[in-house]
Amino acid sequence: MSPHRARTGTGEFWRLAARRLGAQRGAMSALCVLAGIILACLLLPWLSPYDYYTPHLELLSRGPMLAGGHILGTDPLGRDLLVRVMWGCRISLGIGLAASLVSVLIGVAWGASAGYAGGLIDAAMMRLVDILYSVPFVPFVIVLTVLFGRELWLIFVAIGAVSWLDIARIVRGQTLSLKQREFVEAARVAGVRGIRMIERHIVPNLIGIVVVYATLTIPTVILFEAFLSFLGLGVQSPLASLGSMVADGASEMQSHPHLLIVPAAFLSAIIYSFNYLGDGLRDALDPRER
Secondary structure, three states: OHHHHHHHHHHHHHHHHHHHHHHOOOHHHHHHHHHHHHHHHHHHHHHHHOOOOOHHHHHHOOOOOOOHHHOOEOOOOOOOOOHHHHHHHHHHHHHHHHHHHHHHHHHHHHHHHHHOHHHHHHHHHHHHHHHHOOOHHHHHHHHHHHHOOOOOHHHHHHHHHHHHHHHHHHHHHHHHHHHHOHHHHHHHHHOHHHHHHHHHHHHHHHHHHHHHHHHHHHHHHHHHHHHHOOOOOOOOOOOOHHHHHHHHHHHOOOOOOOOHHHHHHHHHHHHHHHHHHHHHHHHOOHHHHH
């Protein structure tokens, strides 16, 4: 455990971080916005009498109206736009959270192992990271689509294949610094080696930066998914993500602008909120960088 953690204790460290985070209005406002969106996308589709896939030909591309309960209007097939957007938020947030979790797990394991091992093992592992960096993202996704079809799980594979590279480099750099610290040397003298050293002394002291980076990775992953859906390589109808809804709304922008404005507003709110929350967590977990 690092000297700072040793002095304050793990519980006290997190209590102080929570207090510092609570004092930041921007981060707390972002957290409230995210909580509201998550709550809405979980409850509103369940409470609404409409589903996300059944067309209503008598209500094609209607604007916002209270009659019939279509508060945000309908899409070109007459489906309730509010329910569609809530389902889009579910899928975009689900992909963002799941892919970010996978990328963090792979990146932390890879970076910590490379940094702790050092020498030729470190060089070989990081050269593989450099090779993966050079793989073009969009052609890679197109190849996967051709080989396996347009399945939702391919989005996780495609995004997961590239999103862990940055955190692996960051964790590796932090590990190179941590393994020279006194508490690691003391553990080594006590006989702690290999995976036990990484699990008990390296990774616990990376939690702060990992939490911050995970929070900032989520909007990046959501933008990746939105980009793929905008190109027609992401979520397929009748399901919809915010990216695919923005793509559909762009083609109707002049005649029915609400089809673009509504999903784009939710997408922007989610991305900005995660970015503000990530900045707040960075300042709360490491106040010396403020």
